[in-house]
Amino acid sequence: MKVISTNLGKPTTFEWNGKNEQTGIFKYPVTDSLFLGKSVVQNDSVIDRKHHAGEHKACYLFSSNQYEYWKEKYPNLDWNWGMFGENLTISDFDESEIRIGDIFKIGDSLVQVSQPREPCYKLGIRFKNQLILKQFIEHAYSGTYVRILKEGNVKVDDKLELVEQSTNSLTVKQSFEIILARKKDPKILQLAVENMSLPQYKRDRLKKYL
Numbered sequence: 001m002k003v004i005s006t007n008l009g010k011p012t013t014f015e016w017n018g019k020n021e022q023t024g025i026f027k028y029p030v031t032d033s034l035f036l037g038k039s040v041v042q043n044d045s046v047i048d049r050k051h052h053a054g055e056h057k058a059c060y061l062f063s064s065n066q067y068e069y070w071k072e073k074y075p076n077l078d079w080n081w082g083m084f085g086e087n088l089t090i091s092d093f094d095e096s097e098i099r100i101g102d103i104f105k106i107g108d109s110l111v112q113v114s115q116p117r118e119p120c121y122k123l124g125i126r127f128k129n130q131l132i133l134k135q136f137i138e139h140a141y142s143g144t145y146v147r148i149l150k151e152g153n154v155k156v157d158d159k160l161e162l163v164e165q166s167t168n169s170l171t172v173k174q175s176f177e178i179i180l181a182r183k184k185d186p187k188i189l190q191l192a193v194e195n196m197s198l199p200q201y202k203r204d205r206l207k208k209y210l
Contacts, residue, residue: 002092003160014125023126024120026126027082029205031081034087035152036151057145058145059114059145062084066139093160097171098171098172099169100113100195101170102145107155109154111146114145114147115145115198115202116173170192175198
């Protein structure tokens with residue numbers, strides 16, 4: 001796995017339910033390295049601090065391998081890296097293998113996989129179609145947020161080196177599915193609740209289903 005693209009966004013205004021809103025989901029490739037800070041990627045645009053950035057969502061990673069799947073569904077979009085609002089586009093990143101809690105070295109930084117990305121209507125704004133929310137959930141390859149254990153610069157071609165694999169086998173894909181599933185698999189549910197790297201508020205919500 002390595003970094004294919006580093007992406008940043010600027011505030012973009014759009015109309016939603018008759019009101020003007022802003023979003024930082026419109027991210028595009030940049031030539032400079034990114035500095036991964038403890039709560040946010042330096043120089044990135046984060047409008048909704050309640051749902052983005054912070055300790056558990058400091059940086060968003062998405063797999064370049066998923067792009068062909070989505071290009072077939074949305075061939076008329078102006079495609080570029082960063083389409084999903086990710087800061088780092090990563091080659092060969094597989095959510096069905098990467099575990100919540102895995103620790104990776106990327107460039108000068110050290111990051112820990114913290115939680116999957118749950119889509120909201122702003123992804124629909126980027127794709128000009130709110131149907132993508134349902135499609136994104138069904139496809140279940142969500143990318144992942146990471147917490148920053150060591151701040152540092154990351155650039156294109158930097159490798160993701162696994163430093164420590166989580167002893168809890170919950171994968172990013174499984175966590176995404178268990179969070180959003182109406183009928184929750186008890187075994188996966190138990191894994192999620194016991195995974196200390198999944199944010200506490202996520203585990204508290206899932207405990208109600210045990």
